[in-house]
Every structure is written in C-alpha cells, then in structure tokens.
Amino acid sequence: MPFVDDVLGPFALTSRPATLAKRPYMIDVPPLIQRQPFTRPSSDQVQALRGTPTGFIVDAMGGSGALDYRLRPAIAEQYAFCGVALTVDAGPGDNLALVHALQDVQPGDVLMAGTGGFTGCAITGDLVLGMAKNCGAVGFVTDGCVRDLVGLRTVGLPAWAVGVTPNSPQRHRPGTIGFAIALAGHPVASGDIVVADLDGVVVVPQARLAEVLARLPQIRAAEARADAAVRDGAKLPSFLVVDNTPATSPKP
Numbered sequence: 001m002p003f004v005d006d007v008l009g010p011f012a013l014t015s016r017p018a019t020l021a022k023r024p025y026m027i028d029v030p031p032l033i034q035r036q037p038f039t040r041p042s043s044d045q046v047q048a049l050r051g052t053p054t055g056f057i058v059d060a061m062g063g064s065g066a067l068d069y070r071l072r073p074a075i076a077e078q079y080a081f082c083g084v085a086l087t088v089d090a091g092p093g094d095n096l097a098l099v100h101a102l103q104d105v106q107p108g109d110v111l112m113a114g115t116g117g118f119t120g121c122a123i124t125g126d127l128v129l130g131m132a133k134n135c136g137a138v139g140f141v142t143d144g145c146v147r148d149l150v151g152l153r154t155v156g157l158p159a160w161a162v163g164v165t166p167n168s169p170q171r172h173r174p175g176t177i178g179f180a181i182a183l184a185g186h187p188v189a190s191g192d193i194v195v196a197d198l199d200g201v202v203v204v205p206q207a208r209l210a211e212v213l214a215r216l217p218q219i220r221a222a223e224a225r226a227d228a229a230v231r232d233g234a235k236l237p238s239f240l241v242v243d244n245t246p247a248t249s250p251k252p
Contacts, residue, residue, distance in 0.1 A: 033100045036178035038190040040084050041206055046108060046193055048213050050082040054195055054202040056223065060215040061208065067141070067160075067201045068184035074146050074159045081139030081158045083110040085192040085203065087183075089176040092118030092144075097175025099128060104177055107136030110194045114181040115144035121167035126151025133157040139194065141201055143184045160201055 049057065058065050073079035086109040090097040098113050105111065111132055115123050125148035129140055133155055140159040146152065147166050152159055162184075180189040186203060188194075193204040204212055229238070 032172075032174045033097055034174075034176045034179070035104070036176070036190070038178050039206075040106070040191055041193060041209060043108070045209050045213070046082060046084060048216075049193055049195055049204065052082075052195065052216065054197050054199045056216060056219050057195055057202050057204060057212060059219050060212040061204070065186075065202045065204065066199075067186050067203065068143070068162075069200060070162050071141065071143070071160045071184050071201055072162075073196075074149060074161055074164060075153050078153070078156060078158045079160075080197050081110060082193070082195045083108045083138040085110055085112045085188055085190055085194050086137075087176075087178060087181045087188055087190045088113045089179060089181045090115055090123060091173045091175055092116050093121050093169055094171060094173035094175070095123050095128070095169045096171045096173055097177060098124055099171065100175075101177045102128070102131050102135055105132055105135035105137050109135075109137050110139040110141065111137055112181065112183055112188050112194065113140070113142040113144070114183045115142060117143050117162075117184075119145050119163055119165065121145065121169050122147035122165050123169055125168075126155050129157050129159055130155045139196060141183065141194065141196075158196060160196060 054066065084106075086101060086104060088097050088101045088111060090113055092115055098111070101111060113123055123142050123144045124140070124146055127148075129152060132140060137157060140157055142161050144161060145163045145165045146159055146161045147164060147168070149164060178190045180187060182188070188203050189205065191206045193206070193209065195202050195204070226237075
C-alpha cells in the first residue's frame with residue numbers, strides 16, 4: 001500500500017529542481033539532499049563473493065563485519081543477496097533521501113538506509129522498494145522499520161529491517177546519499193560489498209576486498225576439511241585431539 005504522496009507528492013522524483021527553485025534567494029542554504037560520488041567495485045569482485053557464506057567472509061576479516069543481529073528479513077524466505085552498497089542517511093521518521101536515492105541506483109546495488117535506529121514508523125514499503133527493484137537494486141537494509149508485507153512479498157526484493165510497523169514516514173527532512181553512515185552498529189560506505197544469507201548481513205569494506213578475496217580459498221579449504229572430518233565421525237576438533245600412542249621406552 002502506498003505512503004501518503006508516494007507517487008504524486010510534492011517531493012516526487014521529478015520535483016527536485018522545482019524544490020530548489022522555490023528558494024532562489026537562499027544562496028547559502030544547502031539543498032535538502034546532498035550527494036557524494038563514489039567508486040564501485042568491479043563486477044568480478046562482486047561475483048567472487050556471490051554465494052559465499054557470510055560466516056566465511058567474517059572469518060576472512062578476522063571474525064567481525066556483520067550488522068546487528070536484530071536485523072531480520074521482512075519476508076523470511078527473501079533474505080539472500082550480494083551487491084554494492086548505496087548508502088542513504090534519511091534520519092528518523094523520514095524517507096525523502098531514500099526516495100531521491102532511486103535516481104542513483106545502478107543494477108546490483110543494495111540500498112543501505114540509516115534512520116538512526118528510529119522505529120516509530122516505517123522508512124519504506126512495497127512501492128518504493130518495488131521501484132528500487134525496477135532500477136536494478138538487489139537488496140535493501142535499514143536500521144528502522146518497513147511496512148506493507150503483502151506487497152513486499154510480491155515485489156520480491158530482499159529487505160532487512162529491525163521491525164515492521166504500518167506507521168508511515170514524513171518526507172521533508174534533509175538527508176544524504178553516498179556518504180559513509182553508521183547502520184545497525186557498523187560503519188558502511190558506498191562502494192562496500194554487502195552480502196546477506198540466513199545468518200545475517202555482512203559488509204566488506206571496499207578497501208579490504210583484495211585481502212578478503214585472497215583469504216577465502218584457505219577458509220573454504222579449512223571448512224571443507226572440517227566438514228569431512230565430522231562426516232567421518234570426528235568427536236573433537238583437531239586442536240583437541242590427543243595422541244594416545246603409548247610411549248616407547250628407550251633402548252638400554
């Protein structure tokens with residue numbers, strides 16, 4: 001179901017120039033929505049992480065990198081994605097910046113929308129996320145709430161949030177697109193790679209991509225060996241296995 005003014009409201013996507021035109025005399029007043037350009041990783045780098053368990057990725061980063069455990073997929077069976085972070089700082093109770101960010105979405109992007117942890121209303125529902133999917137987005141993550149679960153199921157875009165509420169947001173606060181944000185207890189920058197599976201959402205900083213990709217083959221191999229050991233009946237991890245071979249007495 002739509003939010004108030006979702007389609008024809010005063011801050012529709014085509015109205016951004018008009019919004020600024022209403023204030024031509026306010027030369028020193030910054031625009032409501034500020035953008036920062038960023039560099040996206042290569043498609044090969046994204047593809048190299050696609051399908052990788054988030055646990056493997058976290059291990060490749062030294063044991064951390066996941067967002068807060070309280071984030072869960074709004075639709076239980078729609079949870080997995082791998083894409084490039086496009087950050088939005090919308091602020092509490094507002095989604096103007098998120099709606100404007102639709103203009104910046106490129107195929108393979110994951111919209112990362114910060115609300116400051118505000119849960120008094122949803123930041124978005126099925127219409128905006130449906131448009132995001134039409135623009136090529138592969139996922140959505142917010143530290144706030146979403147709504148319109150029936151519609152979200154039909155849209156099919158994996159959406160992670162801390163909760164669900166039918167309360168709707170305003171659309172008039174300043175916000176940013178492309179700037180680094182803090183989301184669910186973790187720093188996120190546009191251009192990072194975001195991966196989600198049943199265990200949670202993990203952010204791989206773009207600056208650490210080469211390091212993570214270099215470590216993953218060793219981690220995959222170690223996990224494969226451990227899995228094989230369990231299937232073969234192992235009862236202890238290898239570092240606890242004690243050599244019980246009787247010691248031989250030295251010859252006189």
